[in-house]
Amino acid sequence: MSTQTIEVPTDAELLQAQADLWRHSLYYLSSMGLRCAVELEIPTTIHHLGGVTSLPDLMSALSLPLGKMSFLARLMRVLVMSGVFAADIGSESGVDLYRLTPLSRVLVHGVVADEHHSQKYFVLGVTSPHYTEAAFGLANWFKKDHEPPVPSSFEDIFGVPLCDEKTPLLDEELDKVVNLGLAAHDNLGIATILRECHDIFKGLESLTDCGGGDGTTARAIIKAYPHIKCTVLDLPKVVDKAPADGVINYVPGDLFHSVPSSQAVMLKLVLHIWNDEDCVKILAQCKKAIPSREEGGKVIIIEIVVEPSLGPIMFEAQLFMDMLMMVNSKGGQRGENDWRKLFMKAGFTDYKIVKKLGARSVIEVYP
Ligand SMILES: C[S@@+](CC[C@H](N)C(=O)[O-])C[C@H]1O[C@@H](n2cnc3c(N)ncnc32)[C@H](O)[C@@H]1O
Incomplete structure (x- = not known):
């Protein structure tokens, strides 16, 4: 077909294309609506109002000028559509009610509770x-x-x-x-991993959490499995600020140069910030730090494995996280084939995707 002409969509296709064009061009309004809700502290305010509220009560708790009531209703309508809040609209009492959903509950800030890591920031x-x-x-x-x-x-x-x-x-x-x-972001879901991945930690004697930050993950592991001797390796500027509680052995260092020896090494949300070449270097250092597979040696990786079969929502979340990495870092999210190539290049012989938890997976890699 000549490039001077173009196949004209059917009427139905055209109408759908137009709506899709609006949606995809305007996704940023969904992000900015969410940001606006967080800046106004709407999730935290609804939580303090008992988890459910009418619009006038919300307006008053947020101290917003009354003239903005109809505008807030429009913002809430979009946020309900995207699942940030739930609503009973046109209820019998004639008052529209807005409720927290699991998504907005993780945005409630200032509540100190186990397993609650506010995602506001x-x-x-x-x-x-x-x-x-x-x-x-x-x-x-x-x-x-x-x-x-x-x-x-x-x-x-x-x-x-x-x-x-x-x-x-x-x-x-x-x-x-x-x-x-x-x-x-990194701390959300640690408890789920520990609950769902008992077999990974059961029987493990020692573990180095490589790039383990302030030790939040290592502390949760020790709480669930007190017999595991945990070491956290991170950059000196991070380790210097970590609480010296005597429970975790903090080691300041560089994961490109050396990783403290342990039966297992964990890389949780570390490799996605590095390019392939750097990942191979990091994995090679991890391999040096562990014993043979027969002696229980393994590297535990917690990362996204990009996979369309997880369904459109999880897949979309994974691809957006990949774009986020592409725009802001030298890393990216990888599919199983990409992961396999990295493991083999770093000298490992085998791996297993042990568990899929939402958009992320837990992988064991064996020397
Ligand atoms: C995205 S964070 C992940 C933190 C942690 N694994 C978690 O899941 O909570 C990456 C971590 O790697 C650390 N890091 C970056 N470069 C490093 C290096 N060269 N050596 C050791 N740690 C490093 C950072 O300081 C940071 O704590």
Whole structure:
């Protein structure tokens, strides 16, 4: 067919295409609506109102001017549609009621409870002007013929990588929000992993949590499995701030140079920030730190394994997380084939995807 002509969609296809075009072009309004709810503290306020509220009560608790009531109703309508809140609209009493959902419950801030890690700063970080500007520059970034290692769009635009020692020089507030957001993101779901993956930790004598941050994960492991001797390896600037509680053995260091020996090494949400070459180097250091498979040696990886069979919602979440990495880091999310290649390149002989937990998986890799 000539490129001077184009196949005309049917009327039904055209109408659907138009609606899809609106939705996909305007997804940013969904993100910004969520950000607005977090900035206004709507989830926390509904929680303090008992988990359910009418619009006038919400307006009053938020101290918003009455003239904004109909606008708040419109924001809430979008947030209900996207599952952030639930609503009883046109209920018998004639009063519309808004409730928290599991999604907005993880956005409730300032409540101290086991297994509750408020995701407020994750939302504020990933919808921040710096993140969105980096995404805005994607087309320009594609056109540039960068020398490897290819910098992210974020680094290309702002001159410093994200989550780097130099990031505070770019914007101290951004650095603070991103670090709080990362910690919240990484800590969500540890208890689920421990409950669902009993076989992984059962019988394990020692474990090094490589890039284990402030030790939150290691502490949860020790609480559930007190017999495991846990070591946390992280950069000196992170380890220096970690609480010296005597429960965890903190080791300041660099996972590219050496990993403390243990029966098992864990890499939880670490490899997705690195490119393939760096991942192979990290995995090779982990392999040196563990005994043979017969002696229980293994590397435990907790990461996304990109997989359409998880269904459209999980798959979409995985792909957006991959784009997030592409725009802001040198890493990315990997499918099973990509993971297999990395493991083999680093000298491992076998691996097993032990458990799929939501959009993430737990993988055991054997020497
Ligand atoms: C995305 S965080 C994951 C934290 C933790 N594993 C968790 O799941 O909560 C990545 C961690 O790797 C650490 N890290 C980055 N580069 C490192 C290096 N060269 N050596 C050791 N740790 C490093 C960071 O300081 C950070 O704590």
